[in-house]
Amino acid sequence: MAIFGNRSGGIRRPGRTMIVASLAISLVATLSACGSGEGSANEVTLLTHDSFQLPQEIVDQFQTETGMKLKIVHSGDAGALSATISLTPGSPKGDAVFGIDNTFAARPIEAKALLPYVSPAAANGAAEFNVEGSAGELTAVDRGDVCINIDDAWFDTRDIEAPTQFDQLTEPKYRDLTVLMDPSTSSPGMGFLLATLGRFRNHAPDYWRGMVSNGAKIVSGWEVAYNQEFSAGAGHGKRPIVVSYASSPAATPGTSALLDSCFAQVEYIGVLRGAANTEGAKKLVDFMLSSTVQAALPTSMYVYPVQKGTPLPASWRQRAPIPAWTVTMTPAYISAHREEWLNEWRAVVKG
Template identity: 50%
Template sequence: MPRITSARQNGRAHRSTFATGVALAAGTALALTACSAIGSGDDASSSPDQTVTLVTHDSFALSDGLIEAFEAESGLTVEIVTPGDGGSLVNQLVLTKDAPLGDAVFGIDNSFASRAIDEGVLAPYTSQAPAAADAAQYAPDDSGSLTAVDVGDVCLNIDDTWFAEHGQQPPATLEDLTKPEYKDQLVVTNAATSSPGLAFLLATIGAFGEDGWQGYWSQLQANGLKVVESWSDAYDVDFSGGSGQGQRPIVLSYASSPPFTVPEGGSEPTTSALLDTCFRQVEYAGVLANAQNPEGAQQLVDFLLSDEVQADIPGSMYMYPVSGSVELPAEWAQWAPLSDAPFQVAPADIEQHRDEWIRAWTDIVTG
């Protein structure tokens, strides 16, 4: 079976749709996709301690040769199981925690980290890999259950060319988007069906607090907000800076999106990220409780923190490595900086209120 490919399209970062709220029915686990990484030549007779299974989301991708090199060095055969997107991933891990789908997990993010930890899905493990010290700053708690592997900022992006052609000053802050001059200009993804949409909802909660975020969304709605189901719908259909055919010059995307809008023969992007509108996503790896091969899982976590994988993350998964020692691609260093002050919401608060917030958001925006 071929290597799993990234769900990010056209070189721009995005996350696919995900299930929220109540966990999926247990029978869904039987329909999971499992793929073996190419390179080892081992067959299905491999013993459990020779095989390590990584459970991950369907946006996982690494450059050709990296997994094969790990297999050659470790003597392990890597198998990959993809239950779906980030939310589905955690749902399935909870449903199968007594008989886990694999040994290690990658792709639990900070909006679902507390749930995975509280449900006992993970076994503690402290990596000794080179990037482990850098990863520690993103730890969701002191349990040692999750190790940060990459980070990314969900931010509003603007079509600089559109604003220049229309002689209009672009917005800079969340508050700007409620002003009349930006009416009918913003398109975002559904907070109940996409992880960027949920991240942006969390950004507004971090910005305006429990007492203010609902009023803010009501103002956006009154100012012509458009909500669509997926990142690709927003960016490639409605955003004027995507395909060039859209009508809206402000879109929800990532801080890493602008470098991919440098036109052929051009020297700078046609879009930019509004770094005062961001929410930081952190993706974690961990060892699954009750894993058949916990030692192999630990090696796999270490592998994800290796210099080789960390250096590959921008080009393969369009996220930022946690390691401070690897060099970012030149265009990222110039055109895709992370926000200096992203909005934050405590993981425990997200876990406690996520479904409640999504229901309230739905009532305001799409109800």
């Protein structure tokens, strides 16, 4: 099994957790509103996941620098986004796509839904996260780690010892306290699945079975899990253990991440093959690697930038420490075994 533990030597990107939405855009639209072939040289349409947000002044800066308006179309979680792109090769609903990560990257590349483009700016860090064996169809923008998050404040108020290790979650005292995500529909859900495979190897299905037997709740995606079910989330749910990111505690006081439970995740941007505004899409790739955007990522999307020399908020060192070890796998390996693993997961979950 080509699963690797990675001893971290630099920054880690804690995921696309949209915990704080202040100073951010929310230009919600539907894919049907942006049909194939639509667009002009004065507009760039970006397809992205529901959690994408950037400060409005940065979106305005793209127009100032390029003369093109940035139109943003949200399209579900990373899995749904990847599926949409992969099913429309050559006839895209936009010009560029952001938010496909390394758990889904192989699918749109194999479908030839992306146009190779190597940004000159990628040499400053992004190129280190290139998809192995690809021709430059996807460019890394941010990185992070999918990890179990704990609402420590919840445990403190109930005088219950919070879990400190991954494998404790199957213990009876943590029954009905965990919320997970379906790996077939959720990118962090798949990240959790891969983390268990890297940690427990062939015994991973036994761990899943233990989690399900211990009352773990499984939902469709991160927004539902964190903002509705998690006790420290926006909706003040009832469960104090959730799959999220190593960076999430930076946005949610009183929480922490189990740093022995993490899968290394990278998010990419790509130019869509057949786009109405290919040149505009390339400029958007360049822009996403600019110092302006990279510096805004930690506070707007709670992710780590990939470009070298990008400053991080000082508070992250205390509240969002970098995992010393993460599970890593190549997109091709994930793609080759995805259905096998999902079938095993479904067999356990459905019992």
